[in-house]
Amino acid sequence: xxxxxxxxxxxxxxxxxxxxxxxxxxxxxxDFFLQVLREDHGINRVRVTSEDATMVYVRIEKEExxxxxxxxxxxxxxxxxxxxxxxxxxx
Numbered sequence: 001x002x003x004x005x006x007x008x009x010x011x012x013x014x015x016x017x018x019x020x021x022x023x024x025x026x027x028x029x030x031d032f033f034l035q036v037l038r039e040d041h042g043i044n045r046v047r048v049t050s051e052d053a054t055m056v057y058v059r060i061e062k063e064e065x066x067x068x069x070x071x072x073x074x075x076x077x078x079x080x081x082x083x084x085x086x087x088x089x090x091x
Contacts, residue, residue: 006036007058007070010046012080019081 001009010033017026037043037060045061049069056077058070 001036001040003037003041004070006033006041007046007060008072008077009033010037011048011056011058011072011077014048015078015081016084020084 010030013026013030013033017023017030020026034046037046042063043060044063047059048056049059050057051074054074055071056074058072059067060070061067
């Protein structure tokens with residue numbers, strides 16, 4: 001899986017896990033993407049550093065040193081949590 005894809009997947013499920021801290025499936029899925037980031041891409045740390053009306057900024061720290069900043073469309077990042085919430089409301 002490409003780094004950018006793994007980061008985006010992590011970001012989406014991280015937002016679900018934050019909104020639903022008792023959702024074991026969301027927590028397990030978040031941990032899976034953290035494992036992919038660690039094992040496949042050598043990432044030690046990943047975190048949302050800031051966000052604004054249109055973007056979410058994610059910083060990674062690599063095992064060999066160095067950091068890199070990625071940015072993702074906020075609407076796209078929030079899509080999964082919105083879908084989960086809407087599905088739950090319709091049930």
